[in-house]
């Protein structure tokens with residue numbers, strides 16, 4: 506790891522110190538691995554969720570009322586982000602055009618629609634133009650059109666400008682700088698106006714299945730559970746939402762999507778998931 510032959514004389518003491526640190530770190534890691542394998546008590550529980558630790562095997566849950574109230578909708582959508590809300594809006598637009606009664610419910614785990622939407626700053630409006638052509642008149646919060654694009658590679662002291670040609674993804678002319686959370690809140694208002702039922706503050710916690718294995722709907726989260734996974738006095742069971750069609754719009758790496766991957770074996774023969782970290786800064790001049 507540290508090729509001493511290429512390290513200057515002055516740097517050698519630091520390299521020796523780093524090596525010592527690495528050995529120490531490795532030994533302490535080995536120690537913790539040994540500890541972990543011999544004593545399960547040191548492994549902290551990442552979750553106490555009942556899908557991982559079933560309640561029927563937990564004596565603390567004995568005698569607790571577990572019946573759930575169930576409601577029926579035509580379409581249930583999990584997640585009130587841009588995807589879930591756009592789907593809800595489009596469904597209600599089509600149903601209203603055809604004069605059909607369609608009950609569309611959106612459950613959103615944030616306490617308010619848009620409150621969990623932190624990312625997203627530059628909005629390309631072609632999908633919005635199709636979904637809500639009169640968005641300007643309806644007061645969509647797209648107030649800052651992009652007037653200038655600058656792209657550069659930043660070094661410690663300099664910026665090397667990179668030309669942006671039309672057609673490149675960095676060319677943002679015609680797009681808008683937005684706060685996506687505001688835009689999502691506005692989408693929620695449009696959905697409600699069309700008759701979509703929005704339920705902020707309710708997280709879908711479980712996918713429900715019919716006996717034939719198809720999706721029956723979702724169950725919202727139970728409340729009143731202590732950190733150690735035991736029921737509090739105020740424990741209240743979540744409710745079931747059954748639907749002809751359930752749409753999952755939880756965003757990337759969704760908790761329910763992962764249940765579906767398993768149930769329907771959806772990731773068989775897929776490329777392994779890859780991850781990257783990106784940094785973005787929006788600057789106002």
Ligand SMILES: Cc1cc2nc3c(=O)[nH]c(=O)nc-3n(C[C@H](O)[C@H](O)[C@H](O)COP(=O)(O)OP(=O)(O)OC[C@H]3O[C@@H](n4cnc5c(N)ncnc54)[C@H](O)[C@@H]3O)c2cc1C
Pocket residue numbers: 583584585586587588589612613614615619621622624625626627628629707708709710754755756757759760761785
């Ligand atoms: C750092 C960053 C910067 C980005 N910048 C841009 C940009 O400049 N321009 C651009 O176009 N895109 C950008 N994106 C991408 C953009 O944010 C996403 O494409 C978009 O938000 C995806 O919408 P979505 O509705 O699929 O998911 P999300 O926006 O993730 O919405 C999912 C919603 O579902 C809710 N939810 C999740 N699980 C549950 C559950 N179990 N029960 C109930 N509700 C649930 C969440 O609270 C959330 O509100 C950026 C993304 C990141 C991470």
